Amino acid sequence: MRVLVMGAGVIGVATAYYLARAGQQVTVLDRRPGAGLETSFANGGQISVNHATPWAEPSAPLRMLKWLGRADAPLLFRLRADPALWAWSLRFLGNCTAGRVRVNTERALRLALYSRQSLIELRQETGIEYDQSRRGILHIYRDAREFGKAPRQAELMTRLGSVRRLLDADGCVAVEPALSASRDKLAGGTYSPDDESGDAYKFTVRLAGICKGQGVEFRHGVTIRRLLADGRRVTGVDTDGGVLAADLYVLALGSYSPLLAKPLGLALPVYPAKGYSVTMPVKDPGKAPEVSLTDDERKLVFSRLGQNLRVAGTVEFAGYDTSVPEARCRPILKMALELFPGCGDAGEAEFWAGLRPATPDGVPVIGKTPYANLILNTGHGTLGWTMACGSGRAVADLIGGRQPEIDLRGLGLERFG
Numbered sequence: 001m002r003v004l005v006m007g008a009g010v011i012g013v014a015t016a017y018y019l020a021r022a023g024q025q026v027t028v029l030d031r032r033p034g035a036g037l038e039t040s041f042a043n044g045g046q047i048s049v050n051h052a053t054p055w056a057e058p059s060a061p062l063r064m065l066k067w068l069g070r071a072d073a074p075l076l077f078r079l080r081a082d083p084a085l086w087a088w089s090l091r092f093l094g095n096c097t098a099g100r101v102r103v104n105t106e107r108a109l110r111l112a113l114y115s116r117q118s119l120i121e122l123r124q125e126t127g128i129e130y131d132q133s134r135r136g137i138l139h140i141y142r143d144a145r146e147f148g149k150a151p152r153q154a155e156l157m158t159r160l161g162s163v164r165r166l167l168d169a170d171g172c173v174a175v176e177p178a179l180s181a182s183r184d185k186l187a188g189g190t191y192s193p194d195d196e197s198g199d200a201y202k203f204t205v206r207l208a209g210i211c212k213g214q215g216v217e218f219r220h221g222v223t224i225r226r227l228l229a230d231g232r233r234v235t236g237v238d239t240d241g242g243v244l245a246a247d248l249y250v251l252a253l254g255s256y257s258p259l260l261a262k263p264l265g266l267a268l269p270v271y272p273a274k275g276y277s278v279t280m281p282v283k284d285p286g287k288a289p290e291v292s293l294t295d296d297e298r299k300l301v302f303s304r305l306g307q308n309l310r311v312a313g314t315v316e317f318a319g320y321d322t323s324v325p326e327a328r329c330r331p332i333l334k335m336a337l338e339l340f341p342g343c344g345d346a347g348e349a350e351f352w353a354g355l356r357p358a359t360p361d362g363v364p365v366i367g368k369t370p371y372a373n374l375i376l377n378t379g380h381g382t383l384g385w386t387m388a389c390g391s392g393r394a395v396a397d398l399i400g401g402r403q404p405e406i407d408l409r410g411l412g413l414e415r416f417g
């Protein structure tokens with residue numbers, strides 16, 4: 001079967017890999033000159049299974065109000081007359097109840113656990129290297145009250161099959177000695193030893209290379225303008241290079257997926273949630289963290305990627321604006337150097353911004369559509385790197401007529417009614 005995968009981010013490329021492995025004839029389309037050049041380019045690097053929790057939770061609305069107008073706010077709403085943002089926000093609020101958190105966490109964790117296992121197997125199959133680290137993820141808390149909620153969250157995650165160990169401040173320093181300079185700032189932490197980290201961009205590019213070796217065709221520099229349909233079938237993709245046709249189509253365009261789906265009458269509740277990252281060369285290896293880390297209060301993640309330290313965070317609802325203002329990145333750099341003094345070369349720091357394809361419930365949109373030959377693999381929000389392999393594998397199984405190894409219930413478009 002000829003399958004056309006739209007998008008060569010980590011999701012599209014992982015999908016292409018599993019499709020090719022199952023013997024499908026695959027073409028990947030992307031407007032960029034290479035794979036992984038948009039949101040998959042410089043993300044936080046975490047394979048964060050044990051923190052696969054949605055943003056929408058009972059305390060989220062109050063926290064957002066508290067952060068309004070702060071230049072270093074971890075979450076910023078830029079007020080815009082954008083009906084898509086308002087509709088998304090209403091749905092987000094609807095997911096901020098304890099009941100919804102339980103349902104959404106179970107769905108996200110189900111996919112994340114499967115995905116990490118698929119990544120491990122893929123690594124064994126291919127020998128792919130991407131500055132990966134298997135030293136776990138340490139989630140640190142500065143605020144004692146927030147840390148006080150950690151046992152309940154850890155208990156919920158444990159019940160759902162995940163592993164989170166509670167640590168006091170000394171326990172955190174024992175896991176990550178580079179934290180010793182900031183020992184006094186810590187209230188405690190949770191450590192998930194099974195979690196991983198690695199460079200999503202290197203992974204995407206190298207997996208694309210492996211795909212090419214398996215016969216996958218990549219067409220770069222091709223912009224998709226719209227999907228063509230006849231009744232309930234997609235008949236082709238109209239691009240700036242002409243119309244391309246296949247038997248089956250996978251929509252994996254990240255934050256841009258809803259724009260292409262809308263003319264077909266498919267309302268995908270995916271909205272761009274902008275984030276920033278700072279990457280700097282490690283100056284003193286003893287002062288930079290080796291273990292991937294999340295700073296709960298600042299909402300920052302740290303990952304050591306080879307000789308570099310990546311620090312990522314911030315959520316900004318600003319439409320499709322991909323500018324990289326220094327005023328948003330400098331506070332990230334400053335906070336990183338406060339936590340790990342002398343860790344990196346700030347003069348060489350590189351700033352970046354990307355658009356997370358966020359859904360209001362924090363769960364991606366994977367599976368069939370009312371169009372018989374159009375499959376969705378999008379909306380991975382803050383966890384696209386974590387969930388890429390499992391999502392690609394499940395979609396390839398669905399296309400091949402095999403029963404996916406995980407239950408896809410609750411992950412599809414139908415949950416939005």
Ligand SMILES: Cc1cc2nc3c(=O)[nH]c(=O)nc-3n(C[C@H](O)[C@H](O)[C@H](O)COP(=O)(O)OP(=O)(O)OC[C@H]3O[C@@H](n4cnc5c(N)ncnc54)[C@H](O)[C@@H]3O)c2cc1C
Nearest residue numbers: 009011031039040043044045046224254275383384385386
């Ligand atoms: C600051 C930040 C930190 C993050 N940290 C983490 C983390 O630690 N762990 C984690 O799991 N996730 C993280 N994420 C999320 C993760 O990066 C994303 O979920 C993931 O990259 C999404 O992948 P994707 O393939 O769906 O989208 P993309 O990588 O954006 O790929 C979509 C592709 O579609 C192409 N495209 C779009 N429109 C068109 C068109 N019209 N025609 C042709 N091509 C088109 C683009 O060129 C692009 O290559 C982070 C994100 C950000 C922004």
